[in-house]
Amino acid sequence: MNDTPDLPPPSSAPAPSPAPAASAAPESTAPPARRKAGPGAWANPWLAVAIAGIGLAGWQWLETRGKLNGTQQEVAKRLADSDALVREARTLARQSQDATTQLTAKVGALEAKIAESQSQQAALENLYQELARNRDEQFLAEIDQNLSAASQQLQLAGNVQAAITALQAAEARLARAEQPRLIPLRKAIARDLDKLKSLPFADVPGMSLRLENAVSSVDNLPLAFEGRPRGDDSHDARKAAPGKDAKPTAEPNLFARLGGDIWNEVKGLVRIQRFDRPEPALLAPDQSLYLRENLKLRLLNARLALLSRDQWTFRNELKVSQDWLARFFDVRDRNVAATQNTLKQLASAEISIDLPQISDSLAALKALKQGPQKDRK
Incomplete structure (x- = not known):
């Protein structure tokens, strides 16, 4: 773009002829208004270079202006696109902020529910422990009732069999429980049972x-x-109502009846008794x-x-x-x-x-009751 036309070397130009001094003086003294431009003025190479430089600069200015306009349009377009992207980014940021706010609220609600569930779980654990403790206490109370019944049967009634039955019932309850901590109590009850079973x-x-x-x-x-003689008893029995198989007899006459009555009176006057023992x-x-x-x-x-x-x-x-x-x-x-x-x-x-006492079983039960109380304290 900045190429300049090749100028002829200075040696090729015709050398000016030397003017006479006389004629030069009048020309130099002539006024400049009357001077006319000759063909030598356009033949100056520096002017062509200047004109070419000016043209080249104008052409470059025009080209640069066009490029600047294109660049401005491209920049304006990219700025518009970037503005749209910024607006979209702001919209997305606002949506993400709203979503973050909602998620924060949900997380807070979940944390509240988790805290509530944890408190409920703690309450349920406490309730379960209380129920387990009450169940253990009730179980030990039943065993205590059986041992107390056995002890009362031995001390008050002396009923060994009832005491054995009560101890066997307590041992059966302990066997169904299947807890290692009940083994000492079961051993004590077994020893007391052996003592009671060995009694006459x-x-x-x-x-x-x-x-x-x-x-x-x-x-x-x-x-x-109140006893009566056997003879009289047999006589009274015979005088009772006759059986169905009795045969009717003829009525005795008056003399026979009179003789019988007299004989009965005579027999009543005589009574035989034994004197080998006190009356x-x-x-x-x-x-x-x-x-x-x-x-x-x-x-x-x-x-x-x-x-x-x-x-x-x-x-x-x-x-x-x-x-x-x-x-x-x-x-x-x-x-x-x-x-x-x-x-x-x-x-x-x-x-x-x-009768032996079941002191071993009672002592083992007392130690078993005091164990959970110490753990609770």
């Missing part, structure tokens, strides 16, 4: 029931003085009642002594009761004989047994 057997409930039956039969036992005492009706009641009291005292394992009182009361039966009651009667036989068998039984 005394059927105290059965003996007490037999005494109760004897007490209830006292009112029906016949007294000795049974005659008692008034009120004394008979007192006798029966006193005999009942003796038997009841024997029953109380049986339950309290009082061997001496038990045998003494039974001995007195046997003496009264032999003295005041008809020993020929079957019920009296059965009662005497019962009292004799009861008097020969051994009821005084040194």
Whole structure:
């Protein structure tokens, strides 16, 4: 673009001829207005260079202006695009901010729900622990009730079999629980069971029931003085209403009936009795009642002594009761004989047994109860 035309070298131009000095003076003194441009003025190469430079500069200015206009348009277009992108970015930023706000609110709600669920879970855990603790306490209370029943049966009633049953029930409950911490208690109960099973057997409930039956039969036992001779009894039985198979006999005559009556009166005058034993005492009706009641009291005292394992009182009361039966009651009667036989068998039984205590089981249960209390503290 800045190329300049090749100028001829200065040596090729024609050398000016030297003007005479005389003629040069008048020309130099001529006024400039009258000077005319000759063809040499356009022949100056520097002017062409200047004109070419000016043209080239104009052409470059025009080209540069066009390029600047294109660049301005491109920049304006890109600025417009960038403005659209900025607006879109702002819209997206606003949407993301709204979404962030919503997410923050949701996260806060979730955190609140999580905190609430954690509090509920803690409450449920506390409730479960409380229920488990109450269940353990109830379980130990049931075991304590069984052991207390066994101890009462031994101390108050002396009923070894009932105590064994109570201990077996407690051991069965412990076996169903299947907890290692209950093993010491199970061992203690097993030791107490072995002690009770090794004792000699005394059927105290059965003996007490037999005494109760004897007490209830006292009112029906016949007294000795109420007994009648056998001959009279057979005679009265024969004089009772005849059976269906009895054959009708002829009515005796007057003399036969009179003789029979006289003979019966004569037989009533003679009575045969035994003197090898004392005569049974005659008692008034009120004394008979007192006798029966006193005999009942003796038997009841024997029953109380049986339950309290009082061997001496038990045998003494039974001995007195046997003496009264032999003295005041008809020993020929079957019920009296059965009662005497019962009292004799009861008097020969051994009821005084040194009963062991279940202290090992009670101590193991107490230690087991104190363990959870210490852990709770």
